[in-house]
Amino acid sequence: MADPFLDDAATGRLVAEAAPGSNAPDMSxxxxxxxxxxxxxxxxxxxxxxxxxxxxxxxxxxxxxxxxxxxxxxxxxxxxxxxxxxxxxxxxxxxxxxxxxxxxxxxxxxxxxxxxxxxxxxGEGALMALLEKLKAKLGGEGLFDASAKKALPFLPRVIGVVTSPTGAVIRDILHRLEDRCPTHVLVWPVKVQGPGSADEVAAAVRGFDAIQPGGPVPRPDLVIVARGGGSIEDLWSFNEEVVVRAVAGCSIPIISAVGHETDTSLCDHAADLRAPTPTAAAEIAVPVKADLIHTLKTYGLRTERCARRYHERGGERLAALVRVLPRRDAILGPQRQKLDDLAGRLGLSLERRLGAARRELDRSAGALRPSILDARLARARDRASDLGRLLESVNPEKPLERGYAWVAARPAGEVVGTAEAARAAGAMTLHFRDGTVDVRLERGAPKAHVAATPAPTQPDLF
The missing domain is CATH 2.40.50.140 (Nucleic acid-binding proteins)
Known part of the structure; x- marks a missing residue:
C-alpha cells in the first residue's frame, strides 16, 4: 500500500485531505x-x-x-x-x-x-567532596582566618548555649559549669539535625548576637554551640554555609563543641575555639572556682609576706641610719651652751643699761626745779591774757553794741564794704546788735552821699 503522505507530496496538493484508510487523525x-x-x-x-x-x-x-x-x-x-x-x-x-x-x-x-x-x-564520597568544596569556598573568603579569632573572657558572667533542650548535651554542660564555677546560662533551644536545623542554629547565633547590653535579657559574654556525637550525616547541619557564616560573623566569642573528639565540622573552623566535646567546652568556658579561691588566698599570703618583708627591711634601714646619726646631746650641746652665754650677757647688758638710764635721770632732775617751772608758767599765763584781750578787740560783734551795723549782700551773704558794692548788690541785710533788717535799693535812685571817714586803725596784735 502506498504511503498517503508521499502521495500528497507527489501530487503537490495545496490543501491537506485525509487519505483513504489512514488511522492517523490530525492533532494540534x-x-x-x-x-x-x-x-x-x-x-x-x-x-x-x-x-x-x-x-x-x-x-x-x-x-x-x-x-x-x-x-x-x-x-x-x-x-x-x-x-x-x-x-x-x-x-x-x-x-x-x-x-x-x-x-x-x-x-x-x-x-x-x-x-x-x-x-x-x-554516598560519603560525594558528601566529603561537597564538604571540601564548601570549605575551600568559605576559607577563601577569610571566614576561618586565625587573625579573626576573638579571645575568650576569663570569667563570663552569662553564657549562651545553642543546642537541643532535651538531649544529654545541655545536662552535661550545666552539671560541669555547676561543678567548676556556677554561672548564669541562657539556652536557645534548636534542632541539631534534620531539615531546617541549620537555619535554626544560625538564627540562634544571630539572636544571641542581637541582644543589647542592659536590656531585660542579659547579653551573653560567651556562646557555646554544642551537639553530641553522630555520623557525618547527623552532624551535617553544622557544615551548612548559613551556620558557618552566622558563627564567623558573631561579635560574641564562640566555642564550637560539635560531636566527639574525632568529629570536625566547618562550624569548628569558623568558631573562635573548638572543644573536643560539650563537656570540654564547659571546662574551657569557666575556671574552677576552688582554684580561684586558692589563687586569691595565695596572692593574699604573698602580699602579706611582701608587706612584712618591706616593713622589716625598712626597720633595718632605719636602725642603720640611726647608728650613724649623731647623739642628741652632741647636736644640742653647743646650742645650749650658746644660750647660757647669751643669757649671762643679757643680764649684764640690762644692768649697764639701767645704770646709764639712772645717771641720765639724775642729770635731768637738776633742771626740773619748781621755781623755774613757776616762772615759765606765769609768763605763759600773761601771754594768754594778752592774746585774749586782742581777740576781744577784733570781734566783729563788739562794735554793734555801740550802735554800729554791718551790711551783707543777699542771698550770697558777702560783706558789703562800699557804696558801689551796695548799689551792685541791690538787696542787702543790715546786721544790728539785736537783729537783722532786709533792705532793697530802688533802681534809678540818686547816689547816696557817703562822707569819707578815716578807716579805723587796726591794733597791733603782736
Whole structure:
C-alpha cells in the first residue's frame, strides 16, 4: 500500500485531505504535548536518577533549577519551593547526588525534565567532596582566618548555649559549669539535625548576637554551640554555609563543641575555639572556682609576706641610719651652751643699761626745779591774757553794741564794704546788735552821699 503522505507530496496538493484508510487523525501541537506529557508521567511517575549537579540556581520565587549529568547525557530538573526548603544539605555544582521524583514534559520548550521531590548525596564520597568544596569556598573568603579569632573572657558572667533542650548535651554542660564555677546560662533551644536545623542554629547565633547590653535579657559574654556525637550525616547541619557564616560573623566569642573528639565540622573552623566535646567546652568556658579561691588566698599570703618583708627591711634601714646619726646631746650641746652665754650677757647688758638710764635721770632732775617751772608758767599765763584781750578787740560783734551795723549782700551773704558794692548788690541785710533788717535799693535812685571817714586803725596784735 502506498504511503498517503508521499502521495500528497507527489501530487503537490495545496490543501491537506485525509487519505483513504489512514488511522492517523490530525492533532494540534497542544494535543500532542498533552499526550506526550501523560505518556511520560505515566511511564516514569517515580524514578531515582544518579548524576552530577550542574547549573544550580535558586530563583527569587524559591524554586530551584538544575541539571543532572553523567558522561553521556544531561537531564534538566526542577525542585519546587516546598521541597527545596526541606533539602538536608545545600546543593552545589559538581556534587554527585541521587534525585528522586517524576519525569514530566515542559510543552513551552518541547523538553522533558525531572521534578525532584527528594535529593540525597550519592554516598560519603560525594558528601566529603561537597564538604571540601564548601570549605575551600568559605576559607577563601577569610571566614576561618586565625587573625579573626576573638579571645575568650576569663570569667563570663552569662553564657549562651545553642543546642537541643532535651538531649544529654545541655545536662552535661550545666552539671560541669555547676561543678567548676556556677554561672548564669541562657539556652536557645534548636534542632541539631534534620531539615531546617541549620537555619535554626544560625538564627540562634544571630539572636544571641542581637541582644543589647542592659536590656531585660542579659547579653551573653560567651556562646557555646554544642551537639553530641553522630555520623557525618547527623552532624551535617553544622557544615551548612548559613551556620558557618552566622558563627564567623558573631561579635560574641564562640566555642564550637560539635560531636566527639574525632568529629570536625566547618562550624569548628569558623568558631573562635573548638572543644573536643560539650563537656570540654564547659571546662574551657569557666575556671574552677576552688582554684580561684586558692589563687586569691595565695596572692593574699604573698602580699602579706611582701608587706612584712618591706616593713622589716625598712626597720633595718632605719636602725642603720640611726647608728650613724649623731647623739642628741652632741647636736644640742653647743646650742645650749650658746644660750647660757647669751643669757649671762643679757643680764649684764640690762644692768649697764639701767645704770646709764639712772645717771641720765639724775642729770635731768637738776633742771626740773619748781621755781623755774613757776616762772615759765606765769609768763605763759600773761601771754594768754594778752592774746585774749586782742581777740576781744577784733570781734566783729563788739562794735554793734555801740550802735554800729554791718551790711551783707543777699542771698550770697558777702560783706558789703562800699557804696558801689551796695548799689551792685541791690538787696542787702543790715546786721544790728539785736537783729537783722532786709533792705532793697530802688533802681534809678540818686547816689547816696557817703562822707569819707578815716578807716579805723587796726591794733597791733603782736
Amino acid at each position: 501541537v497542544s494535543e500532542l504535548s498533552a499526550r506526550l506529557k501523560r505518556t511520560v508521567e505515566g511511564a516514569f511517575g517515580h524514578v531515582r536518577i544518579r548524576g552530577e549537579i550542574s547549573g544550580w540556581k535558586r530563583a527569587a520565587s524559591g524554586h530551584c533549577y538544575l541539571a543532572l549529568k553523567d558522561d553521556a547525557a544531561v537531564i534538566d530538573g526542577i525542585i519546587w519551593r516546598g521541597a527545596a526548603s526541606a533539602l538536608p544539605f545545600q546543593p552545589a555544582d559538581g556534587v554527585e547526588v541521587i534525585a528522586t521524583g517524576k519525569l514530566t514534559t515542559y510543552p513551552g520548550r518541547s523538553k522533558y525534565q525531572i521534578v525532584i521531590e527528594r535529593m540525597e548525596l550519592a
